[in-house]
Amino acid sequence: MKSLLARYADVMDSVSVFIGRGCSVLFFACVIISALEVVMRYGFDRPTVWSTELAMTLCASAWVLSVGFVTERHRHISITMLELVVGPRIWRLFRLLQMVVAFCAVLVLTMALWGPAAKVLARTEYSGTAFNSIQPTIFKVLIVVGCLLYMAQLAANIIRWVQHTEGDVTGGH
Secondary structure, eight states, X not given: OOOHHHHHHHXXXXXXXXXXXXXHHHHHHHHHHHHHHHIIXXXXXXXXXXXXXXXXXXXXXXXXXXXXXXXXXXXXXOOTHHHHHHOHHXXXXXXHHHHHHHHHHHHHHHHXXXXXXXXXXXXXXXXXXXXXXXXXHXXXXXXXXXXXXXXXXXXXXXXXXXXXXXXXXXXXX
């Protein structure tokens, strides 16, 4: 029978994969919107006022929300040359150190962003562009959500590290 922590790690992995794969739709929508803008601008000489801002919002949202997926798959940029130099045992300790440092750094970032995110939920901020979207409000809230997802997945990865089950998740590692 799996421990509560192992079950948490399994659930968090599933949540991260679900959100990460769902974000692919946002990237696809961004491509469609960008292509539409090219056709409208150069084909019909009628550029839109909304396409660039919407494409940026979709891409940035997908990027922020898919951080748990990237973390679950251990696909962050890393200096793998060190793995060859220090050997597997020390590299495993480096991985733990990296996860703990990342968790602490993202925790500090989350605490710093919490106030501004709460503030825009009370009073919506607008971009001030011709489209005048609520992009600043969306980003301030989504960055906090992304940080929470990242920390939750880091906790799952640390659990797997402690239990020596880092490579046991199908499809990722």
